[in-house]
Amino acid sequence: xxxxxxxxxxxxxxxxxxxxxxxxxxxxxxxxxxxxxxxxxxxxxxxxxxxxxxxxxxxxxxxxxxxxxxxxxxxxxxxxxxxxxxxxxxxxxxxxxxxxxxxxxxxxxxxxxxxxxxxxxxxxxxxxxxxxxxxxxxxxxxxxxxxxxxxxxxxxxxxxxxxxxxxxxxxxxxxxxxxxxxxxxxxxxxxxxxxxxxxxxxxxxxxxxxxxxxxxxxxxxx
Amino acid sequence: xxxxxxxxxxxxxxxxxxxxxxxxxxxxxxxxxxxxxxxxxxxxxxxxxxxxxxxxxxxxxxxxxxxxxxxxxxxxxxxxxxxxxxxxxxxxxxxxxxxxxxxxxxxxxxxxxxxxxxxxxxxxxxxxxxxxxxxxxxxxxxxxxxxxxxxxxxxxxxxxxxxxxxxxxxxxxxxxxxxxxxxxxxxxxxxxxxxxxxxxxxxxxxxxxxxxxxxxxxxxxxxxxxxxxxxxxxxxxxxxxxxxxxxxxxxxxxxxxxxxxxxxxxxxxxxxxxxxxxxxxxxxxxxxxxxxxxxxxxxxxxxxxxxxxxxxxxxxxxxxxxxxxxxxxxxxxxxxxxxxxxxxxxxxxxxxxxx
Numbered sequence: 001x002x003x004x005x006x007x008x009x010x011x012x013x014x015x016x017x018x019x020x021x022x023x024x025x026x027x028x029x030x031x032x033x034x035x036x037x038x039x040x041x042x043x044x045x046x047x048x049x050x051x052x053x054x055x056x057x058x059x060x061x062x063x064x065x066x067x068x069x070x071x072x073x074x075x076x077x078x079x080x081x082x083x084x085x086x087x088x089x090x091x092x093x094x095x096x097x098x099x100x101x102x103x104x105x106x107x108x109x110x111x112x113x114x115x116x117x118x119x120x121x122x123x124x125x126x127x128x129x130x131x132x133x134x135x136x137x138x139x140x141x142x143x144x145x146x147x148x149x150x151x152x153x154x155x156x157x158x159x160x161x162x163x164x165x166x167x168x169x170x171x172x173x174x175x176x177x178x179x180x181x182x183x184x185x186x187x188x189x190x191x192x193x194x195x196x197x198x199x200x201x202x203x204x205x206x207x208x209x210x211x212x213x214x215x216x217x218x219x220x221x222x
Numbered sequence: 223x224x225x226x227x228x229x230x231x232x233x234x235x236x237x238x239x240x241x242x243x244x245x246x247x248x249x250x251x252x253x254x255x256x257x258x259x260x261x262x263x264x265x266x267x268x269x270x271x272x273x274x275x276x277x278x279x280x281x282x283x284x285x286x287x288x289x290x291x292x293x294x295x296x297x298x299x300x301x302x303x304x305x306x307x308x309x310x311x312x313x314x315x316x317x318x319x320x321x322x323x324x325x326x327x328x329x330x331x332x333x334x335x336x337x338x339x340x341x342x343x344x345x346x347x348x349x350x351x352x353x354x355x356x357x358x359x360x361x362x363x364x365x366x367x368x369x370x371x372x373x374x375x376x377x378x379x380x381x382x383x384x385x386x387x388x389x390x391x392x393x394x395x396x397x398x399x400x401x402x403x404x405x406x407x408x409x410x411x412x413x414x415x416x417x418x419x420x421x422x423x424x425x426x427x428x429x430x431x432x433x434x435x436x437x438x439x440x441x442x443x444x445x446x447x448x449x450x451x452x453x454x455x456x457x458x459x460x461x462x463x464x465x466x467x468x469x470x471x472x473x474x475x476x477x478x479x480x481x482x483x484x485x486x487x488x489x490x491x492x493x494x495x496x497x498x499x500x501x502x503x504x505x506x507x508x509x510x511x512x513x514x515x516x517x518x519x520x521x522x523x524x525x526x527x528x529x530x531x532x533x534x535x536x537x538x539x540x541x542x543x544x545x546x547x548x549x550x551x552x553x554x555x556x557x558x559x560x561x562x563x564x565x566x567x568x569x570x571x572x573x574x575x576x577x
Contacts, residue, residue, distance in 0.1 A: 036315045040322035040562040054327055069271060070312045073278050077319040084282050085296055085327030204278065210271035214264055218399060220461055 002052065004060045005186030008035045008075030009067030009095035010119055010160065014043045015183040016050045021190050024050040026183045035074035054086040061189040063095035063180055065205040066127040066144045072204050080202060092200035093189050096129045096144055098180035101188045103158035104131065104138035106172065114141070116153055118161025118169060119180065121146045126161035127207065128152050146207040223331065228300035228553045232546025235317030236309025236337045237364055238262060238273040240280040242288035243543025245550050248346040251292035253536060253543040256280035259405065266398045270310045277316035288542065296328050303549025306334035306577055307570030314566040322562040331559035333549045334577035336570055339378050341506040342371055343548030344537045353529065357500035359491045361515065362507030363390030366447050366487065368494045369572055375555040378572045381494045382445025389483055390509045392449035396456050396479050400472050410476045411512050417477030424455050424482035437497050445494040452482055484514045488522045495528055502529045510538040552576050
């Protein structure tokens with residue numbers, strides 16, 4: 001089995017993984033604001049590196065957020081269009097799972113049962129979700145949510161969101177700069193696909209409405 | 223690649239219309255448009271984030287329908303074209319990402335196309351090759367421009383444009399002031415037919431000598447427009463009627479406003495054409511559907527000996543066919559593809575026909 005995984009919920013990234021969870025090739029940016037430029041070329045490069053064509057790919061997975069709107073849409077629009085053109089199945093994965101998959105193992109080693117994953121939601125807020133680690137495997141308990149850092153449960157916190165708000169979140173230092181990546185996202189998806197579990201559809205998890213306000217009455221000058 | 227009569231898929235997402243059009247050379251095969259207009263009604267104007275969300279949801283179904291209508295598959299296509307600007311940044315991003323992915327998946331070359339020039343290029347789908355000495359008057363909810371088109375594929379010059387609101391935007395704002403709802407253009411156009419266009423003399427922006435100058439010594443805004451003052455003048459006019467306790471002559475205000483818009487747009491367009499040696503004009507953009515603008519443009523073009531071409535309304539409003547049409551022209555002219563590394567440019571200048 002060959003999976004192409006894409007995530008643009010924070011940074012832009014893509015990875016090609018085997019059914020055993022082995023990474024054949026991966027790319028990731030540092031930047032969170034150039035997804036529309038770099039994503040398609042990045043996918044092209046990893047396919048060349050791994051010597052893979054669209055016909056070789058069995059399924060695609062895409063991170064459906066939560067994440068900043070415009071960037072998030074870049075990945076979903078890209079994945080949907082690739083899946084359409086190649087006529088391959090496409091599944092969605094909640095992007096915070098891409099941090100939880102490694103955090104669960106770290107938590108288990110540290111003897112911690114429950115933890116949170118948090119990423120940058122901008123506007124002084126974080127996207128977060130609460131997980132349980134069972135023998136190093138993550139299980140989503142609550143979320144995803146978007147809120148002020150002060151509203152996040154007082155548990156060990158993994159991910160960039162914890163790194164940004166160390167006063168409010170109990171950050172796990174080694175993971176305080178961690179962002180969701182397509183590589184980690186792909187690993188969580190493969191585990192679920194292998195177990196025959198359902199993945200999500202690709203509807204984006206925006207968690208916020210647009211800021212548009214219905215206009216009030218006209219201002220008068222007279 | 224077939225550069226004689228290329229089969230091109232064009233993708234448009236610069237505002238609130240998700241469009242996929244398919245052409246073969248200068249023949250239209252499909253023009254599928256999904257609009258999010260209904261979702262913007264309660265806000266009285268296009269909300270970029272709502273439009274962007276709608277593009278993401280609409281894109282694949284719109285593409286499927288266009289392919290189905292044209293009876294072609296992606297494999298048969300010679301090239302892909304996408305609007306890369308100007309437009310709403312977040313909205314452009316959806317079409318550009320989708321187009322890049324299609325190009326990557328199929329190996330077909332991708333052309334990043336200028337939305338405004340595409341409004342001109344669509345003319346080839348209705349009447350074939352565009353004439354020489356061509357000008358284009360583009361009037362829509364986001365744009366008001368007069369262009370000189372020496373070559374559709376590599377030489378377009380901006381002669382004048384609005385310095386603030388687009389004409390269509392002024393229609394939406396005035397419709398809100400008059401309580402006529404959104405979109406404002408059709409509502410005002412309909413009501414204006416019952417009103418007196420001479421009842422109120424609304425200002426024609428940037429028409430004073432200090433802005434106009436002369437043909438020999440042009441002022442700073444000889445071919446430019448401004449509509450924000452007009453919108454304010456309508457608001458003040460309404461307030462005066464209200465303050466005097468008089469019933470509001472809504473139809474007369476609508477007609478007088480529409481007259482001011484059509485008059486100043488066509489007067490300046492005629493000035494630009496006659497002074498710049500333009501003998502053929504193409505009228506495009508969504509406001510080309512406006513009955514008074516069409517009539518006055520026809521009348522004044524005839525008076526100045528300028529030939530006028532107005533594509534059907536379905537090709538004047540934003541759509542993918544215009545992107546495909548210009549893309550096909552660029553392919554036929556031997557233009558190089560844009561690759562998949564370009565960035566969308568929300569303020570892409572008309573001098574850049576394609577990237």
